[in-house]
Amino acid sequence: MPVDSPAQLRLKMALSDELLARAERAAAIFIRAIYHTMGERALETLSHTDITYSQLQALRFLGSHASATVGDLAEGLHISYPSATNMINRLEKKGYVGREEMPEDRRQVGLRLTDSGAELLAKLDQDRRKQFATILARMDDADRESFLHGLNVFIEAGIQGGLLPADRLCLHCGSDSDPCCPIALTQPDEFCR
Template sequence: MKKQGSSYLRELIRILVRDLGILEKSDTSCCGVTISQCHAIVEIGRSEEISLNELAKTLNLDKSTMSRTINNLVKSGLVIREMHPEDRRYVTIKLTDGGMDTFKNIESRMKEYYKNIFQSIPDNKREQVLESLKLLTEAVNKNKCC
């Protein structure tokens, strides 16, 4: 295969997605939770509390998918929903103590994982890789598929 152009970009991204385990559907893919639950826990943990709508927007998911993910996390005892005292339609989502432990575990493991990946890149190429990833994420955000 010719190593240039959009077809090669697609192949590299497909390989990256597979290598990062993003396609993994196992219930224990990320510290004992699914990948989508992992992403939700991290975003909730980083914001301390967040609405379902804000979380869905942040994770680029529709509200029904986000709601199912949160329902499963509530059943697992990792998050709680709290009604706003003045507007019962506004629900905030927070981590429980167990959810906070899971969040800290995820953050610790991911910090080590990405540190190892970063250190595997030659020193003189690290800034180039970061700049390229930044450009790629910006381009992806401007050009949504399907």
Template sequence: MNQYEDVLVALRRIIRATDLHSKQLSKTTGLTAPQLMILQTLRNFDELTVGEVARKVNLSQATVTTIIDRLERRNYVKRERSQKDKRKVYVYLTDEAHESLIDAPKPLQESFINQFQDLHDWEQSMILAALERVAHMMDAQHIDASPVLDVGPLDRNISNKTDNAKNSGDQ
């Protein structure tokens, strides 16, 4: 096997592990990895705006807004306008979300993080440089991504916006 084939196999294994974990997460909690990450972030802070959540989870504000919209429809979060500054809207967890987080499985990346942090600094830098290079070679540097492993269509925000536009035009 050529070395590039070995690289592709390793990438497929990473994607497959992420996919299996995401399916298990969805099966046990009914949540996607980004949804869970946002809920966990909200749990860790008293009050955050959508923009602050987006910065903390390293996703675009548009992506986080779409996810929060879905979580709000499922009664996991609520939005409240600030009494001090009417321009700000904060996002809070509901009791239902707090209950869901109690039994939520640990993220797949937690095991990775523990093992990664056990490596020497030079090993960590080597892995990071290699993965950044692979992302660039795949022309993926422009793709919105968070530090949480998740799978799904890369253009799901675009297709959601298209679907929303179609649905709003039907009304």
């Protein structure tokens, strides 16, 4: 896909200032809606546990990457190896993560969710899915499809235009990977594993 010149971009933007303002406003409201409804509810659930939001991200990563190593976790969460090690040590002490020797290379140690870690993750994911389902159920089929299509096209355009960093957006969903993921569609070999 050819990239527009700066002059072409200015012309497109001048022709669509109203559309741009509407899109920015809708995006800001959407971000607030996601944060205030789903994010705050997850944080409220977490407040009844002894883990942080960052530790939840680690549990989510491990939930979709069987036998990931500390290095895999560090790379997937974009944190340093020492930070990942400290996080795993804390999660292990709390009983949410366990370590296991890797059969193919006994020098490597794989990480896995314990039953407690899997239960917590399942509860949080179930709550989030229920909220999404409730909102999506209020939309008709065409609106749901338009919503998903619009989000995917926006993400793909941002990645292809170099404005959205695919490596930072990627969920590193591993075994839960979706063939319709906008990152998988634009950069499948780099991020999807």
